[in-house]
Amino acid sequence: MLDGQWVKVKATMEVTTVSRKWKQLCLFIVLAALVFPAGGCSHLDGSFRAASAFEEAGGRSDRGDYPAALSGYEEALKKYPAAGDRALFEMGIIHAHPNNPQKDYGKALECYRTLIKDYPRSSYRPDSEMMIFYLANVTMKDKLLDTQRNEIEVLQREVNKQRDEIATLQREIGNKEGEIASLQQEITALEKAASPPPAVIKGPADxxxxxxxxxxxxxxxxxxxxxxxxxxxxxxxxxxxxxxxxxxxxxxxxxxxxxxxxxxxxxxxxxxxxxxxxxxxxxxxxxxxxxxxxxxxxxxxxxxxxxxxxxxxxxxxxxxxxxxxxxxxxxxxxxxxxxxxxx
CATH class of the missing domain: 2.40.440.10 (L,D-transpeptidase catalytic domain-like)
Known part of the structure; x- marks a missing residue:
């Protein structure tokens, strides 16, 4: 019974750690995407109104008004199709922005895929392809996190049902602290003996x-x-x-x-x-x-x-x-x- 209880507790801790790491990684990827080079304004149609429309939409995004910013870019996409690749790229960033309460990786992917399809020679294409790759990985990790959360909930319910048994095991462990300390010292000694010495760079490599x-x-x-x-x-x-x-x-x-x-x-x-x-x-x-x-x-x-x-x-x-x-x-x-x- 002692070994079985510790296995379940350890599993819960490991799954929780993995979930936290994936969350950090997903946010890390999205934040990294926001600093990709945007490619300049080479695709604007050159008109003052087009430039003004993009500046206004960008200002809304900077202020955190993401729905209004999306509306502005959608309007610019309709009015100025020659600059549609920029509008699609900026919309994709807003849909994937970590501070957007309505962020939607699926809509972001749709924007980048439409850009690549409709503007195959756009200077935004390389970064759009990279974003598609990153967001696809984030989506996959999200699904993994959902699975892990379900597993954690099952384990948590099981742990809650067995609190009395865990308390008993903890008392038994407390009575054997001396034995555990001795075993830990032996493990530490074995780990040191088993660890290979650090590699010394002699070079060159063959x-x-x-x-x-x-x-x-x-x-x-x-x-x-x-x-x-x-x-x-x-x-x-x-x-x-x-x-x-x-x-x-x-x-x-x-x-x-x-x-x-x-x-x-x-x-x-x-x-x-x-x-x-x-x-x-x-x-x-x-x-x-x-x-x-x-x-x-x-x-x-x-x-x-x-x-x-x-x-x-x-x-x-x-x-x-x-x-x-x-x-x-x-x-x-x-x-x-x-x-x-x-x-």
Whole structure:
């Protein structure tokens, strides 16, 4: 009975922690979306009235009057269709704004998808595609949170019914404090003995091991680990990359064949994908294998994400680390270094 009660209590605590983290992540993504570059006013029709309409709608949004702001943008969309991409983009931001009491991710997604469909050459398109990707992840996490909340409610009811048993168990635990303290000391000693010593960077590395399932990149030299890093992968991480645009990270053996110190993702090391096997598979499928797979840092302007970027897989097939980490990896990894990517 003692073990069973602690399992239920622990499950309740773990589920609650996961729920809180997802809430923080969802808000984090939406707030990050609000600082995406808006792309200027290049799509306005140039008339004073169009500019005035957008300025008025923007002012309402700044004052927190989101329904009025949406009405203003909808009116501008009807009157000035040439600038409709800006109106749709701003409406999407308002629908997803964390301070909007009537925020609706579904309506935000609809705005961005309409923008991409009706304005395929708009400068707002790249950021709209990124917002669609982020909001789709937020929606998925919301569904997970709902499931977790239901599980928490069931566990809470069960805990409430068994308070007397828990109180009895707590008294038993109190009587064995000395035994528990002794066991904790033994556990601490075992953990210290089992913990591997911190990796010493000796460099240069002769191999990069990327373990997709573990979300881990490890630098190695002569079979020894130099250092490991947490990573983010493509937004569709399961399975090897097969074609251009599938948002998958490749699997196989490659090399670092070039690097770009002026990358839009701070700094990048190019991986020699596709190899001959990848090209042969793509030919058999009748598709393009794609390319431009890199190990890179954060998108320029977003270095403040730091280690939080590993909470989701957000790239289009690349392997992402923090800006400081890509600088360190670049110094340790010369061109020609073997890159092994495992499932």
């Amino acid at each position: 191999k990069i091991l990327i373990e997709k399932k573990e979300r881990r990149l490890t630098l190695m030299a002569k079979g020894e680990v130099l250092k490991s890093y947490k990573i983010s992968l493509g937004g569709n991480p399961n399975g090897p990359k097969e074609r251009q645009g599938d948002n998958k990270t490749p699997e196989g053996t490659y090399q670092i064949d070039s690097r770009n110190s002026d990358s839009q993702y701070h700094l990048s090391l190019h991986i020699s994908y596709p190899n001959e096997r990848d090209k042969r598979r793509a030919r058999q499928m009748g598709v393009s294998p794609g390319g431009d797979i890199m190990i890179h840092g954060m998108r320029n302007g977003f270095s403040w994400f730091g280690e939080y970027h590993t909470s989701i897989d957000w790239t289009r097939g690349c392997i992402a680390v923090t800006d400081n980490e890509i600088l360190e990896i670049s110094e340790l990894v010369p061109n020609g270094t073997v890159v092994e990517i495992t499932p």
